[in-house]
Each structure stands twice: as C-alpha cells, then as structure tokens.
Amino acid sequence: MLEFMDYVQSAFYAGSRWNTDNSYASLTAATTNLLDFRTPHGVRLHVSSLSSPNFATSYTLGNKGVVDGSFSFLFSNLGVKVASRSSAVYLGHLVRGYRHLQELRKPEDASAWETVVDEKVVQKRDALLYGRMYLPGSTLEALYLRRLSPSRLLSIRAVSGAQLPHGGTLLAQLQNDQGKYTTEYLCSTDSALLGFRGLYNFGYDPRDENSQLDSSAPAHPWDHKSGRLSVGAEAYFSPMNKSGGLSTGLRFTTLPVHTGIPYTMTLTLNPLMGNLSSSYAVKAGSDLSLCTRFDFNVYSYESDVTIGLELWRRESSTAWARKMLRSAWRNAPRPAGESTFVSSDFVMKQQDATGVIKARMSAAGKASLLWEGRVKELLVSVGAGFDMKSATRALGSVGLEVSYSS
Amino acid sequence: MAFNFNWSPLIADTERVRAMLTTALNKSPKPPIIVDDILVNELNLGPTPPDLEILEIGDLAEDRFRGIFKMSYTGDAYLTLKTRVQANPLNTYLSTKPSFASPQPLAASSGLTIPLQITLSDIRLSGFVILVFSKQKGVTLVFRNDPIESLKVSSTFDAIPFVREYLQRTIENQLRVLFMEDLPAIIHKLSLRMFNPEYQALEEIRSQAAEAVQPRIDPFADSSAETMGGERTPADGEATETYASFSQKNLLRLAALSESQRTLSLFTPAIRDTVYRAWATAADRGQGMSGYSTPNPRIATLSRLNSSFDRSATLSSTASITSGTGSHITRPSLVSNASAPTTYTLGSGRPRPHAQRKRKHRVVNLRKTAVENDASDVVSQSSGYDDSISASESRSKEESSSVTNPSNQIPSVLREGEVSTPPRSPKKIVGFTTDKADGVASSSTPSRRPITPLHKVIQPPDDDDPTPRASMVLPAKENEKRPQRQHLPRMQTLPSRPKGELYRSHSEVKLPDLSNAFNEGSTGGILEQAWMMKMASEIARRVAEEKSGGERWRRTSDGGTSTGGDAPPAYAS
Numbered sequence: 001m002l003e004f005m006d007y008v009q010s011a012f013y014a015g016s017r018w019n020t021d022n023s024y025a026s027l028t029a030a031t032t033n034l035l036d037f038r039t040p041h042g043v044r045l046h047v048s049s050l051s052s053p054n055f056a057t058s059y060t061l062g063n064k065g066v067v068d069g070s071f072s073f074l075f076s077n078l079g080v081k082v083a084s085r086s087s088a089v090y091l092g093h094l095v096r097g098y099r100h101l102q103e104l105r106k107p108e109d110a111s112a113w114e115t116v117v118d119e120k121v122v123q124k125r126d127a128l129l130y131g132r133m134y135l136p137g138s139t140l141e142a143l144y145l146r147r148l149s150p151s152r153l154l155s156i157r158a159v160s161g162a163q164l165p166h167g168g169t170l171l172a173q174l175q176n177d178q179g180k181y182t183t184e185y186l187c188s189t190d191s192a193l194l195g196f197r198g199l200y201n202f203g204y205d206p207r208d209e210n211s212q213l214d215s216s217a218p219a220h221p222w223d224h225k226s227g228r229l230s231v232g233a234e235a236y237f238s239p240m241n242k243s244g245g246l247s248t249g250l251r252f253t254t255l256p257v258h259t260g261i262p263y264t265m266t267l268t269l270n271p272l273m274g275n276l277s278s279s280y281a282v283k284a285g286s287d288l289s290l291c292t293r294f295d296f297n298v299y300s301y302e303s304d305v306t307i308g309l310e311l312w313r314r315e316s317s318t319a320w321a322r323k324m325l326r327s328a329w330r331n332a333p334r335p336a337g338e339s340t341f342v343s344s345d346f347v348m349k350q351q352d353a354t355g356v357i358k359a360r361m362s363a364a365g366k367a368s369l370l371w372e373g374r375v376k377e378l379l380v381s382v383g384a385g386f387d388m389k390s391a392t393r394a395l396g397s398v399g400l401e402v403s404y405s406s
Numbered sequence: 407m408a409f410n411f412n413w414s415p416l417i418a419d420t421e422r423v424r425a426m427l428t429t430a431l432n433k434s435p436k437p438p439i440i441v442d443d444i445l446v447n448e449l450n451l452g453p454t455p456p457d458l459e460i461l462e463i464g465d466l467a468e469d470r471f472r473g474i475f476k477m478s479y480t481g482d483a484y485l486t487l488k489t490r491v492q493a494n495p496l497n498t499y500l501s502t503k504p505s506f507a508s509p510q511p512l513a514a515s516s517g518l519t520i521p522l523q524i525t526l527s528d529i530r531l532s533g534f535v536i537l538v539f540s541k542q543k544g545v546t547l548v549f550r551n552d553p554i555e556s557l558k559v560s561s562t563f564d565a566i567p568f569v570r571e572y573l574q575r576t577i578e579n580q581l582r583v584l585f586m587e588d589l590p591a592i593i594h595k596l597s598l599r600m601f602n603p604e605y606q607a608l609e610e611i612r613s614q615a616a617e618a619v620q621p622r623i624d625p626f627a628d629s630s631a632e633t634m635g636g637e638r639t640p641a642d643g644e645a646t647e648t649y650a651s652f653s654q655k656n657l658l659r660l661a662a663l664s665e666s667q668r669t670l671s672l673f674t675p676a677i678r679d680t681v682y683r684a685w686a687t688a689a690d691r692g693q694g695m696s697g698y699s700t701p702n703p704r705i706a707t708l709s710r711l712n713s714s715f716d717r718s719a720t721l722s723s724t725a726s727i728t729s730g731t732g733s734h735i736t737r738p739s740l741v742s743n744a745s746a747p748t749t750y751t752l753g754s755g756r757p758r759p760h761a762q763r764k765r766k767h768r769v770v771n772l773r774k775t776a777v778e779n780d781a782s783d784v785v786s787q788s789s790g791y792d793d794s795i796s797a798s799e800s801r802s803k804e805e806s807s808s809v810t811n812p813s814n815q816i817p818s819v820l821r822e823g824e825v826s827t828p829p830r831s832p833k834k835i836v837g838f839t840t841d842k843a844d845g846v847a848s849s850s851t852p853s854r855r856p857i858t859p860l861h862k863v864i865q866p867p868d869d870d871d872p873t874p875r876a877s878m879v880l881p882a883k884e885n886e887k888r889p890q891r892q893h894l895p896r897m898q899t900l901p902s903r904p905k906g907e908l909y910r911s912h913s914e915v916k917l918p919d920l921s922n923a924f925n926e927g928s929t930g931g932i933l934e935q936a937w938m939m940k941m942a943s944e945i946a947r948r949v950a951e952e953k954s955g956g957e958r959w960r961r962t963s964d965g966g967t968s969t970g971g972d973a974p975p976a977y978a979s
Contacts, residue, residue: 025512141506159507169507186509191499195509236496236514243495245514273494273518300518 001372001381002094004048004058004084004405005072005130009145010093011082014346016126016147017108021101022182023175024197024232027249030264031279033096034291035308037358039368039383040399048405053079058405065136072132072141077125082346086405087377091353093346094379095372097310098264098281098289100256101228104179104201108150138162151177166190180205191240199232226258246272274299287312287353308360312353313373365389366396379403420449426596430588431487437576438498441519442490452482456531469541477535477553484527493518521562524577528558545597548590552582771944771951 002010013020020026041064048058056074061067083089130143139161146154153175160168166189173186184197230251237244249268254260263282269275279293289310296303355373365388372381381403385396424446431444456479465472492498497517500508533553538546559577563569659675666674 025510027512139504141504157507159504161504164504169503171507171509173509188507188509190503190507193499193509195511234511234514236509236511238499241495241499243499245494245496245511247511247513247516249512268513270513270516273516275513275516275518277513277516297518300520302519 001379001401001403002096004046004403005056005074005132007089007094008050008056008074008076008080008082008084009128009130009143011080011346012076012078012126012128012145015078015080017150018147018153019102019105019177021099022104022177022179022199022201023184024182024199024234024249025184027199027230027232027251028266028268028279029096030099030253030281031266031291031293033099034281034289034310034358035279035293035306035360037360037368037370039370039385039397040381040401041397042399044399044401046401046403046405048084048403050080050082050084050405053081056080056084068134068136070132070134072130074128074130076128078128084405085377086374086379086403089379089405091356091372091374091379092312095356097312097356098262098283098291100262100283101253103255104204104228106179107177139164140168153177191238193236193238195234195236197232197234199230202229202231227252227254246270273297287314304362304364306360306362309358311357313355313357314351314353377404379405420451422596422599423592424449426592430584430592433588434583438501439492440489441492441517444487444489447486447488447523449485450483452484454479454481456481461534471537471539473537474550475535475537477531477533479529479531481529482527483529484525487524487526489522489524490519491522493520524559524561524573526557526559526577526581528556530555530557539597543598544594544600546590547593549586553585554578554582557581769943769946769950771947771949773941773944773948 010020021029042062044060044062046058046060048056050056054076057072058074059069059071061069082093126145126147128143128145130141130145132141133139134141139159142156142158142160144154144156148154153173155173155175157171157173158168169188169190171186171188173184176183176185179201181198181200183199184195186195186197187193188195230253231249232251233246233248235244235246247268247270249266251264251266253264254262256262261282261284263280265278265280267276267278269277274297276296276298277293279291281289281291283289291308293306293308294303295306353373355371358370358372359368361367367386367388368383369386370381370383372379374380379402381401382399384398386394387396388394390396427449428444428446431446436444456477459476460473461476462474463472464474494515494517496511496515500511500515531553532555534550535553536546536548536550538548557578559570559574561570561573563573656677659677662673662675663677665671
C-alpha cells in the first residue's frame, strides 16, 4: 500500500500531468507491483492528514527497536485534489497492481503553462516540497520536485544523517519526456555517481500530428495500435569508485484498446554481470492478476523463478444488480472533461474494493503473503514473509500496518 | 635459556581451531562485498615453530606464569579461507546507502556472487607478546604491537591485478585486527577448555561435575595443538601441578610417618625439604642469626629463578615436579646450609608443592588499636620476601644489598622467642598478582607489564612512638619462614619496600629504644620478656588480619595479604 505521502505525490504528478509510466525506471512496473510488494515488519501506525490541498502531514509510529517513528510534511503549490480520507480513498489507487498504460500524449505546449497576471506573463511552475524526519535515528529526508516545463521534471532528493558517510547524500534527477522517448539524467553526490536513462517507444508518435491513430483493427497483437513496444537502457558511472553499471530492457504491453486479456512482457539484461530477467504479467480477470518472472545468470548459472498473484475483493452490495446490466452499459464511459488526461494511477474503472490479497512464491523457498484492505475507517495491511528453506526461521517476519488519514 | 617446542601435535588437531577461527571471522559485521560466511578450509601450522625470546618474567609459580616475549615467526604455516563475494560494485555501493536518495537502477545493480578461495601463506610475524598463564584462568596471549610483518595473499582472482591488490590490502588489515583483538580470546577459550576440566565439562556435559584434580603430566601435547599462532607457554611444565596433587613418594612417606607414630615403629622416613615445627621454634629461640640468613633467600631466589627456567625447558621434567623431591629446584643448595638458617631459607624462598605446607598464622594479637601503626611496619617489612620472585633481578639485588645492612640484625635479634609459627599455608588464590592489590587478578586483562611492587612503594609513616614494641621486630622473622612460592598465589602480596630505608628508619628511631628495651629485658625480668612475646604474637595476628583486607594497602599504606588469621593459636608464647 502506498504511504500517504507517496499517494499525495502521485496525485501531484497526475495533477501536473506528468506521465510516470514513460520512464525506463518503470519499465517493469507491472511486474514489480505484483512480485516485489513490500510486507510490513512489526507494528506500525500511520496518521495522516491533507489539511488543505496544498499541505499534508503524516506521522508514523513503529516498534522497530523499542519505538521508532517519523513525521513528515508536504507542501505543494499545486492544489492536490484527491480523496484523502481513509474511509473514502479508493483502494485501487493506493494498492498498485497491474498497470494499464495510458496513451502517449504529445508534450504540452509551453504556452499552456503561462498565465497572464497583471499584464505580465507568469509561468506557473508546479513544485512540491517534502520533508521527513525519523526520530530515533535523527535522519532527515527531503524532496523537491519542480516542473520546469511541460516536458521536464527536476527532482532533488537528499538524505541527511549522522551515521551516513559524509553526513548524507544528495541526488538530483532531470527527466525529459518527449512522448516518444524520454531521457533522464541523474547525479548523486555519494561517490559522484552519474547516470543516464533512456526509453524509446516504438510505433505511434504523438508528436506527429499527421499520423493519427487508425481506428481499424490491429493486424497483429504486436501492432502499435493495441500494444506498445518499448526499449530502454541505463548506464551509471562513478568517477571516484571507477565503477559503474549498465543494463538494457525491452517491454511489450497491451494497451487498454486491446480486446483480449491484457498482458505485459518484459526482458531486462545486465551485460556486465550476465543477469537475464524475463517476466510475464497478465490481468486474468477484473479482480485477478498473475505474474511470473524468471531470473538467470549466464556466468554463475544462478536462476530463480517467482510467481505472484493479486486478488481483489469487491463490495458485493450492488454486485448482483451489476451482473444483470447489459455488458455495454456495465462500464460507463467517463464524461469527457477539459483535461482528458487521467493518470493511470487514478483510473476508476470499477467499484471500489474492500480488500486485496497478494502472494508470491519463489523457487528459492521465499514466500510472502499480504492482505490490505479497509476495516471500518482504517486502512489495514497485514503481511508475513516465509523462508521455506531455512530450518530455523520458517516464519521470517510478520507485520501489521494501520493507517488513518483525514 | 632455551625453549623446546613440541610442534608436531599442532598439526594434528586443528579441527577445533578451525571452528573457533571460523566463528571469530564471522562474528564481526562483514563488509557488504562478502556475501556468504567465511569458512576456514584448511589450516596448517607448518613444521617450524616460532622463535621466542624472553624479555621479562613477571610472575612465576607452579600454577602461574607471566612473561613478555619477543616472538618472531618465519615458517610455512598457511591458511585457506572460502567465501563468496559480490562482483557488482554498484550492488555493494547501493546496498549500504539509504534507498530514498538512491537512483534505484532497474537492473544495473543486480548482483553476481562469485565463490572465492583465499590462501594466506608466507606469514612473517614479529612482535612483542605478553603471555599470561594461570591454571584456573587459562592462557592469555596479547600482542603489544601489530605482529604481522608481511603475508602473501593468493586467491582465485590472481589473474586480475586490481582485485589481487585489493584483496591483499583488505585481508592484511583484517588479519591485523584479528591478531590484536580476536586471537587472545580464542586462545583463552581453548586453554580454558584444555586446562580446566570443569570448564570443559560445563561446556560439553552439564550433568557431570569434573574433578578438581588434574593429573596431567604433559599438557603441552594437547594444549599446544590448540594454539593457533604457535605461541607456547614455556613455563607451563613447572606450573601444571595443582595444589591438590600429591606426589606418590611423599604420600608414602607421610603414610609411613603417621604409621610409625601410631605403631611405635622405630622407622621414620626421611622426608626431604620439609620444615618441622620443632626446627622453627628451636631456631628462633636458639640463634639470632636470622639476620644473616635474610640475604640468602633473595640471592637464592635469583639463582632458583634461572635454574628453574633451565629445567622447565625440558618437558620431561614435568614428571618430576609432582614427585616433590625437589630435584628440579635448587634444593641442594639450600640443604647445604646450616640447619638453623636452613630453616629460614627453606621457609622463605622455595616454590615447593603447596600440599606439603600449610601455613597457619598462629599468633594472637590482643592489642587492637595501638598496633595499627606497627602493623603497617610489620607489613612493610614482610613485603620484601613476598616479592622476591616477582621482582626483577636488579631489584632483587638492590634488596639483597640493602638487607646486608647490619642494622637488620638488631630487629631480628629481638625477635627471638617470638612467633614460632610454622610456614604459612599457601592460599589457593588463583590468578596473577598483576598489580598486587586486586582482589581477583584476571589473566585476561590485556597487556599489563608485571608491575614490580617496588614502584608502588608507599612509605609507612614513621613510628614516632619510642616505646619498644615487639611488632617492630616481628615481620622479618615471619618473612623468613614463609616459603617463597607461597606468596605468589596470594592476591595481595605486599610491595617490597626498599629494605634499607625501612630498616634504616627503624634503626634510626628505634635502635636506642630497642637496645634499651633489650637491656631492660635482660635485667628487668622474665615477666617483661613474656609480656613482649605475648604482644608480639598479638601483633603478628593483627598483621595477618590486616593483610586479609589487602585493598586498603594502596590507599592507606596499610598492607595486607589475603591470608586470614583464622588459625587457632597453638604457640602462644
């Protein structure tokens, strides 16, 4: 489950019309959402509030060590209009599962962001400020996001703590989204790490106004009309350590236009280390998603298979009535508004769910189970991790997280 | 002085050493580059033992030893370790950083673990090591400085020079830490397991209680196999007998002696190197020659020290130690003395089996308050004998020279008829007297030079009371009777104050008074003599009581050994 601050941050992205899916870092987002979910450790309590559309606070209390906790504040000059009460928030937005990618859009014109105030052109820049303080360890996290232009996003992250080397780290990222391709430049103060990421989408170029989407049926599933093939790469280099990393990846995903079962296939490769990872995620039904991933190392012949499952439980109060509706009426189309951009994070297709069960199992013997749902007005997340191959500790960790927001 | 190493058993049993070394290597948090546990694959200590050179011996007894050595090793020992390392530098880099500010690469930080085998060979060690051995507390070995001079690291990555150099550097640093910090603990545990059967039984079988008697004749064959670094305890041979172990011969002789007393048999076996009560009493009353005998123990101690080292070099002598015949210590030289001084020399200096001697303090001190100051004097005087073994040669010589001060004669003369105590029984107090004033000297305290008590001399307050007191003369006689070795196990042995000063102070202040007292005694009468003797006995008892509260010594300049003055007075004269 997303923490409240991450939820507000994704609302900020959606509100400023930034496409988080169009990045090499989220190439395997569907797989990682289904297979690499985080199970809680220990008991944790979250109390959050969106005091105003511009300001959010959150406090957490946990039992790691004797007691540990954190408090965080978020400010954004873009009003975040999203349901924030824990009784009203849509669970599908908090729990990330299979991601449906949205259509690619042309980056907006810079003039869209200009407003005239007092006969002066003022460019509105959406910005977000976030700070979090961890109490027992006195570690401070800070984040600054700024939409430099309709196609640029600058994010600066910093962590400061006494126990960290050099007292902390600063990471600066500049993301450039041109629709058909995106590039990212990042640099970190810790050992002067420099990085570059790039993603290229085959097929339809939204910038090209001449080429419109054909409304004809796709010729084959790999047609860009109903599926999107993307390729990307990343490279890191550290002049101080004289070390670096490199990886490349390929993804094919079906678009919502696709009539069959939506699926996503990814393949990532690390040529330096010889790591090969391929995954296949499918949304088997409206409430069920499945995913498998196969890792293999060509140098050390280590391999692993992981299987994941996500199952939603919907409210059944009006389910019987919905079943009787005609299929054409079941999914009512959304009213077209001015801003037709809806982030894939905030698509509301179905009735809200009361709970979701996630499970994963790997050939190495590690298994996890997670249940997240709403209990009365609280959002509860219960999870456990198992290690079948370990004789002494079969039950690795159990955790409970309770979250309340207003 | 030479050491004989029985090195071959070291190669035999390395299983336990390997297990302990594996635990020690994996105990501290590993750097993120090491993914798996570090396992010791092979350990071979090579055919050549290290060279040891004695620099200083701080404490030497049958069950204790402490010394500083200079150790150098240029042998063929090698050690093979096996582990798995992470080959992706980005993985190790990012795993230690907070995830909030990490770039979170998609696949560039995926890990690759590679098995690694490292062989450490051509180990060159050279350093100063403090070796502390105690029967109850085991062996402790501490390096004063970093002993590793060089070592060769070869691994499965030798083909890559960058990795080879990195491994050489990292492992050398880790080994330095291991030698300085972990090796003493390993050897201590191993020695406890080998030397102390109670510890071993406690570890292995909780239900069985181990016997206190350890009939081990040659522990080197077992214990030396456990010491990884090849450090030896050369004086173990002579220090391995416990208090409780009796020699067969002496037992038979004592049995025959008791038989003869019961059956009126005319045969009484001659037991060598014993002190009989009758001798002590007679010598006390008879001759005032104890003053002459005082230098003897000290000088004899030195020679004893040297000769004992020679003898301990041969392992075969361990068998003879328990026999109690005293063949290994310079008993012949002592026996050759005249009988009366023999009493004192025998009593004062020899490390004899504790079983033979039960030293009881049989003096009752009835005077509580006025004897306080005197007790301190008594204590200070007695200290010289306590520490003749622990003192270094130079200091011993100083003592001996100072003792020859003829003024010593007079106090000892006046001690006639005084305490006719037999030599005191050794207290089974274990551990080294590292600083001579601790209640429990733990042999695991690292690297303390054997502090010669002379440095901690606190001058006793001058006795301003001019009245002659038997207490002034008491301690020298006590010291003479005490066997040398028995002072060692005592926890709070007194520092040896410079003899000359003490005697000088006494002689300056008390000499006219004492002479007066003596004159008075000769004329005044037997009553006064008897009274003086009684006072002396009480003072001696007081001394024993004060010594048992030995921690006050440092602060209040009162002395005390930990012997209790609990023995009933048998010779209240």
